[in-house]
Amino acid sequence: MTLSASSAATADVVRDALATTGLEHVEHRPGVFEVVLPGEKKLQTTARLEVKDHSLSVHAFVARHPDENHAEVYRWLLERNMKLYGVAFAIDHNGDIWLDGRLPRTHVTAEEVDRLLGAVLTYADESFNSILELGFATSIRKEWEWRISRGESTRNLDAFRGWLEKPREDGSR
Numbered sequence: 001m002t003l004s005a006s007s008a009a010t011a012d013v014v015r016d017a018l019a020t021t022g023l024e025h026v027e028h029r030p031g032v033f034e035v036v037l038p039g040e041k042k043l044q045t046t047a048r049l050e051v052k053d054h055s056l057s058v059h060a061f062v063a064r065h066p067d068e069n070h071a072e073v074y075r076w077l078l079e080r081n082m083k084l085y086g087v088a089f090a091i092d093h094n095g096d097i098w099l100d101g102r103l104p105r106t107h108v109t110a111e112e113v114d115r116l117l118g119a120v121l122t123y124a125d126e127s128f129n130s131i132l133e134l135g136f137a138t139s140i141r142k143e144w145e146w147r148i149s150r151g152e153s154t155r156n157l158d159a160f161r162g163w164l165e166k167p168r169e170d171g172s173r
Contacts, residue, residue: 003031003051010105011051017110021117037121041159042128047099047120049113055102056113058087060120062127065095066135073097073135080127086119089127097131099123129159140164 003011011031018025024036031051036044037060047060066073077089077097087101099120103112132140140157144164147154157164 004053007031007051007053007105010056010108013108013110014049014051014056014113017113020110021114023117035117037117037124039121039125039128042125045121045124047117051105051108053105055105056108056116058099058101058103058116058120060087060099060124062089062097062099062124063131063135064097065091066097066131067139068137069134070095073131076130076134077127080123084119084123086116087123089123133160133163137163 008030014031014033015027018033018035023038026034028034033049035047035049037047038044042062045060045062047058050057050059074091077091081088086103087099090098090100092098101116101119103116140160141164144154144157144160146152147157154161
């Protein structure tokens with residue numbers, strides 16, 4: 001696919017902006033970029049930036065379809081959307097959770113690309129454990145109990161230790 005002259009100029013801005021960030025990235029075809037954003041709670045988030053005729057779009061996977069409490073998870077995401085800059089939580093046809101956004105092509109600058117990627121990283125990272133706790137609690141608890149029973153490390157579950165160590169309603173842990 002060939003980009004128009006104005007879209008090619010926007011792709012150049014994105015390309016230059018990514019080059020200055022030091023982030024791992026690849027340009028799959030002209031104007032389509034994949035950027036790896038390093039996180040803390042969510043160890044990495046991969047974002048796709050795509051220059052289109054009228055916009056720069058960003059699309060980043062956050063978490064797979066929740067195992068449970070779908071309504072609670074989706075409500076939590078919608079409430080967060082009211083506070084986000086440049087992107088919003090969305091779900092795809094499988095129920096997987098994404099961050100998605102668009103910026104008018106005429107507003108694309110290196111600073112705005114950085115701001116947009118910063119928003120994706122922040123929102124994916126800050127929301128990750130809450131999404132897991134709401135949508136995958138049963139699986140997390142099973143993993144915790146399995147690790148405890150075998151004397152395995154539970155370090156990777158430390159973020160959930162507070163509620164995992166509390167007795168359940170039936171009195172068990």
